[in-house]
Amino acid sequence: MKFRMRHADRIVGVFTLLAFVLLVGVLILMGANQRWFSKNYTYFAQFPTAGSVQPGTAILHKGFQVGTIRRVSLNEGGSVDAEFSIQDSYNHLMRTHSLLELVTSPIGLGSQLLLHAGRSPEPLPEESFVPTADSTEGQALIELELVDIPPKDDTITRLLSNVNPLLESTSKTVTTLNRTLTELNRALAGQSEGPLGAIISDASAAVARLPPTLDGINEMVVEARGSAVALLDSANAIADNIETMSAAFADPTGLVPKLLDPKGSIATFLDDKNALYNRVMTMLAEAERSVRSLREISASLSAEMPKLAVVLEEGKTALVSAQDVLEGLKNNPLLKGGITEREEQDSLYSSMREGAFE
Amino acid sequence: MIERIGASVREKASSFLYALAFFGRVVDRSLRFFRRRQVGYKVLVFQILFTGVEALLVNAVMAMAIGAAIIVIGSSLLPQFGQSRLMYDIMVIVITKELGPLLTAFIVIARSGTAIATELAGMVVGHEIEAYISVGVDPISFLVVPRVLGMVSSLVLLSIYFNLFGLLGSFLVVQLIKPIAFAEYFQSLLAALAPGDILSGMAKSLVFGVIVSTVASYQGFSVGRASTEIPVAGIRAVGQSFVLCIFADVLITLAQYA
Structure with missing residues (x-):
């Protein structure tokens, strides 16, 4: 008789007993692993729909199951109230500002309910309400960075989560651009009270002041031109006199030899009943008059110089403001980085005679 | 033609009622089996030896092969979608709930279903059943x-x-191809496994066992006097067992997920 036939009872007994022992062992390990007899902490949350949040749905934190959805019910407000439990070994994750996030796969591979721990050290009491990431409260927590959200491990989800901030940034840029254009339009319409409006307003005032200033400059130029012509005439007369005098000195038969000749002008001068002397004095008086006139012209010109300088300074300031406005318009502050910083140079003018030579 | 159709329907209905009555009698005698502690107990032990113990090797090889295939494919494909944890759920569903009981039933149909059908058919052809009846032994109580x-x-x-070979033995096979951490694998598997999954698989096996054994016995007893009917009975037992097992599997699965 074969061995197995002789020991059929034993073989079947071992076969049966071993199967049940292994089954019981697996059940015990399952119970230990799934924490059938451990304490769980209960919390509440609210979702817009129960589509992906069914009883038994796992709550994950960084890939580990930390809890389970226990019960869902539709409340009177149309939202879904969910009761969920967190394992005692992970209950330290339940802190103030902790939130739940329902992540749905974009390619239809189901959804995951993620728990993100709050950054506050204060523990969340049991049976507290935990906001979801898509709720207003959850959004505020995320924006204030009060919750620790790890990066997604799904490639597509990660890609989408990178695209979302980019879209938000683009949206913010477009909003800012719209606001800037609106501000620019208001500034151009004279309704803005901001810095741009002030610049436009200053430029407008400076441009308005330009025509009277230019008229003043024109008048001064005409006046200065008249004074300069008179001065030039006097200078020409002086130069003619000097030329005549030089020619007289240079001529051997002229005044000087005659003056130095014993029979000449000195003797005559000393003995001509002051005729020559009177003539010389007359000439000196004419020369003195010419010098006085020249001094008066010079003084008049000097008195006009500060006014002229002020007018030129104002014109320069107005032109600089206008240049800033034009450059500001050309280089849009948001697109090109604003108005180029200008190094101001102090006015070189102080006075014609006040400058210290160093 | 209408007469022929009518006769066929009557015959089928009669056979179905006979089969139902046969099944009812088997159930009735089975409930009395342990109280009476007959000599049929030895037949039960031998039947477990032939059907269970001797099929264990084929069963284990098939379980490990399927488990290893799921692990290798799952660990290569699913992480690309960020769903690597689904591998354990798929293993539990395929091995414990769906494919495990069905493949085990197929193995038993191929090995023991045909054996029971042909053995009983041979006993009918050899007038052994008549002999049991003549000495007052109920063939259903003693044989079926x-x-x-x-x-x-x-x-x-x-x-x-x-389940054990498919879920744990396959891990050893995978170590030769694509090593993975045992602790992570074991913990994830136990986390994915639920008592309901194991009970579901065992319930299916129970139903399949009843179907295969009853069909094989019924087909074995259904032969006439010719020995050429013996293999035909075996073939019919296999075909009907396959169809009924798949049908029962669909019904049980629908009942679970409905």
Whole structure:
């Protein structure tokens, strides 16, 4: 008789007993692993729909199951109230500002309910309400960075989560651009009270002041031109006199030899009943008059110089403001980085005679 | 033609009612089996030995092969979608709930279903059944019930072994191809496994055991006097067992997920 036939009872007994022992062992390990007899902490949350949040749905934190959805019910407000439990070994994750996030796969591979721990050290009491990431409260927590959200491990989800901030940034840029254009339009319409409006307003005032200033400059130029012509005439007369005098000195038969000749002008001068002397004095008086006139012209010109300088300074300031406005318009502050910083140079003018030579 | 159709329908209905009555009698005798402690107990032990113990090797190889295939494919494909944890859920569904009981039933149909059908058919052709009846032994109590109980027990036990080999033995096979951490694998598997999954697989095995053993016994007894009917009975037993097992599997699965 074969061995197995002789020991059929034993073989079947071992076969049966071993199967049940292994089954019981697996059940015990399952119970230990799934924490059938451990304490769980209960919390509440609210979702817009129960589509992906069914009883038994796992709550994950960084890939580990930390809890389970226990019960869902539709409340009177149309939202879904969910009761969920967190394992005692992970209950330290339940802190103030902790939130739940329902992540749905974009390619239809189901959804995951993620728990993100709050950054506050204060523990969340049991049976507290935990906001979801898509709720207003959850959004505020995320924006204030009060919750620790790890990066997604799904490639597509990660890609989408990178695209979302980019879209938000683009949206913010477009909003800012719209606001800037609106501000620019208001500034151009004279309704803005901001810095741009002030610049436009200053430029407008400076441009308005330009025509009277230019008229003043024109008048001064005409006046200065008249004074300069008179001065030039006097200078020409002086130069003619000097030329005549030089020619007289240079001529051997002229005044000087005659003056130095014993029979000449000195003797005559000393003995001509002051005729020559009177003539010389007359000439000196004419020369003195010419010098006085020249001094008066010079003084008049000097008195006009500060006014002229002020007018030129104002014109320069107005032109600089206008240049800033034009450059500001050309280089849009948001697109090109604003108005180029200008190094101001102090006015070189102080006075014609006040400058210290160093 | 209408007469022929009518005769066929009557014959089928009569056979179906006969089969139902046969099944009812088997159930009735099975309930009395353990109280009476007949000599059929030895037949039960041998039936478990032939159906369960001797099929264990084929069962284990198939379970490990399927488990290893799921692990290799799952660990390569699913992480690309960020769903690597789904591998354990798929293993539990395929091995414990769906494919495990069905493949175990197919193995038992191929090995023991045909054996029971042809053995009983041979006994009918050899007038052994008439001899049992003539000496006052109920052939259903003595021949069918131990086979039914043995096959049901074997299928339930084999489904437990199939789970163990499919879920744990396959890990050893995978270590040769693509090593993965045992602790992570074991913990994830236990986290994905639920008692309901194991009970579901065992319930399916129980139903399949009843179907296969009853169909094989019924087909074995259905032969006439010719020995050429014996293999035909075996073939019919296999075909009907396959169809009924798949049908029962669909019904049970629908009942679970409905």
